[in-house]
Each structure stands twice: as C-alpha cells, then as structure tokens.
Amino acid sequence: MVKEWFHKFSQSSRAQLFFIITYVLVTCLGLYLLEDSASAIFPFLLVLLSLLILYYMKINVKLKWAIGFIIIAVMIPLSASQGSNFQAFMDVGTLVLIYVAMSLGLNIVVGFAGLLDLGFIAFFAVGAYTYGIFGSKQANHFMPFGHYPLPGDTFWIFIFVGAIIAAIFGILLGIPVLRVRGDYLAIVTLGFGEIIRIVFNNMDHPINITNGSMGISQIQPPRIFGYPIDTPSEFYYVALFIFILVIYVVKHLENSKLGRSWKAVRDNEIAAQAMGIPLVKTKLAAFAIGASFSGMMGTVFAAKQMFVDATSFTYLESTMILVMVILGGMGSVPGVILGAAVVIILNNQVLTDLSNWMTSLSTAGILNVPDALSPSKMQRFIFGILLVVFALYRTQGLIPHKNKKVDAERLKREAAAEPPYGNSEAKTNLEGSDS
Structure with missing residues (x-):
C-alpha cells in the first residue's frame, strides 16, 4: 500500500x-x-x-x-x-555561499579537469588582499598617486578585478605544473599555496604592501547607491548574487566544448591529445576559471571581515575546500554545493551549538564532562568521524556525478535525415568542382 x-x-x-x-x-x-x-x-x-x-x-x-x-x-x-539569531543564521548562510562558490571553482580544476590542487586557497587570498589593500589606507604606503582608501562603491568593480588577478595567478601556477601530474602536481600546488601565504605574511619590508603579520584593518565596507553594506544579512545577498553568477557560468561550461575537453583530459590525456584537444590551453583554462571564482569570493570575504591577514589562508583551509568537493562528489555540481553546505553548517553551526550546549550543561553541574573530553576539544574529532563515515558509505560522494544522457535513437534519426554531403548546396558545389 x-x-x-x-x-x-x-x-x-x-x-x-x-x-x-x-x-x-x-x-x-x-x-x-x-x-x-x-x-x-x-x-x-x-x-x-x-x-x-x-x-x-x-x-x-x-x-x-x-x-x-x-x-x-x-x-x-x-x-x-x-x-x-537572525544575523547568526545569515552569517552562516553567507559563509556557505562563499565556500560553495570556491568549491565550484575547485571542482572545475579537480572534478572536471582531474588536476589535484592543494593550494587553492591562495587564489582566495589574492582576491582578499586585492580589495583589502586598496579598500584601506594600506595602499598609501607604496602608491605614489591616488587617495586611499577607495570608496566602498568601488567594491563592485573589485569583485571582477579580484577575479581577473586571481585568474592571472592561476595561469602563472598552471604554466610550470603542466610538466607534472598526479602526486607531483599535488606537491607543486601545495607549495604554491604556502608560498603565497608566506609572501603576503612578509610583504611589509622593504616596501610595506600587505602590512605583514599585522594584517590589513579598517577595510571599507561596500556601498550601493550611498548605502553601506555592513551586516551579515546584507552580505548574504551580495554572496547570493555572486553565487548565482558562478552557477550560471559553471552549468554552461559543464556541457560546453571546453567542459567536454576538460573531462576528456581527466579521463585520458593521451587519448584527448590524439583527438586534437590542446592540453596546455585546456588545463590553463581550468586553472584560470577556477581561480577567478575564488578571487571573487576573496573580495567578498575581505569586505565582510573588514580585516585580512595571512592566518586565514592556511593549508587547512585548502584541505577543507577539497573535502567539500570530494564529499559532495567530484564533477557533480549539485554534489559540490551539498558537500560545501554540509561541511560549513556542520562545522560552524551544528557542532558549535552542540559544544556550547554541552558546556552550559557542564557549567550548571547537570553533566560532568572531563576536561580531556570537553566539547571545545572534541569538535574537530566529531567532525572527522562524520567525514570518515561519509567517505566509507558514500564512496562516490553525496550526489555522484552523472553524465548527460544522450538519446541515441534521436541522433540516429537525425543522421539518417541529413543529406550525404551535409546540404544540397554543398553537394552541388562539389559536383561542379569535379566537372
């Protein structure tokens, strides 16, 4: 029944x-x-x-x-x-949208093109520092012209400026790593991510560009029609706008000629090259487009936090983004969205609230929790166990990738209906040239 x-x-x-x-x-x-x-x-x-x-x-x-x-x-x-709790929920929602967009960018590199990137957070840092430097007084230390900080209205321009600069860095990363693959590719990209973080952390002498380990503070909040955007609920809509833009681009790229080229390179580079796919251009396009999404969200992150320093762009953050892609399902757009949402909500909301609740019970004497097992110390442990369980029982990801279905019978009918030379005009021209 x-x-x-x-x-x-x-x-x-x-x-x-x-x-x-x-x-x-x-x-x-x-x-x-x-x-x-x-x-x-x-x-x-x-x-x-x-x-x-x-x-x-x-x-x-x-x-x-x-x-x-x-x-x-x-x-x-x-x-x-x-x-x-409104602003707290909107803050979590904003983080989800930021990391979803970055995960979709990494999914192009890892899921579509099959290029393992362990330093993807570097492009996020590039976008964040791009707006942080010019959206604060920091640019006055090395720029001989102009008045800084730039007004918050320029934030909308810097979204695309951050994307372009991050794409350039993606190409600079892609050029040397095209010589390696597999584990060596992972090592090179990991080194690139660490180099970017260390360089930003030490660019305070001889010319003070990033203010070093002190970071950049007092970054101008975005403004639209003179109205400042400075609350999580307002940033939620900014992140939502970019998220929709990223989804639109990714969905159109997935089944495009370039998207099919990425998947061909992922499955077999030699066969893809034999079919005429240019490996260098295809791989560089994956690095550039994926990095641009991360750079856009880095700009939003810097404006939202109004502070940026190198501690926000560690190897752990790159690993978290890669976990989102693998957990959701490599190559699966809805899977990556779900994976990023699960990781952020689980780590930033559910486990945090659970830790706070258990701490309040322990403080009130209702539940006696040993210090070694305190919720604040066990949060990462619980998160790790949940990831292991997901990996064991969902080996292809939460929503596995599905190739676009092709109607073979329809293709056969269309092929049978076509004239043997493509069209009658072409056939006439061919016969005339033969005579």
Missing part, C-alpha cells in the same frame, strides 16, 4: 509541488516562531533540507530553480528576520 502510494506520488508533479510548498511553509513558520530560542537551529536545518528535497523532485527544472531561488532569497531571510 505504501509503495503504491509512493509510486503515485513520484509520478505526480502536482502532488510533489504541493508537498514541497507545504513543507517550506511549515518549516519556515517553525523557524519564525522559534527563532529566539536555542532550538531554532532545528527548523533552520529543516528549511535548508527543503533544497535537497527539491533537487530530487520530478518536476520541471526551471520551476525547481524558481522555487529554490525563492527559498534562498526570500523565505529563509524572512522567516529568520524577527529574532535574535
């Missing part, structure tokens, strides 16, 4: 649409009513779960995108806007 009902439900687009709308409204109402309490995290997670449920719904793709956009852009901010 249950199987029959579920089969009917899965075949009915109207029933699925009614279900997802009802689910979103109910969970958003729960978040709205409980937003001031400590248990607000549960309805918040349930609202986010609706996006995953929506992905598996068998309804029109354009309708899916429309509903997903409404959930992200309207329902979540609106349902969480009336309580004290």
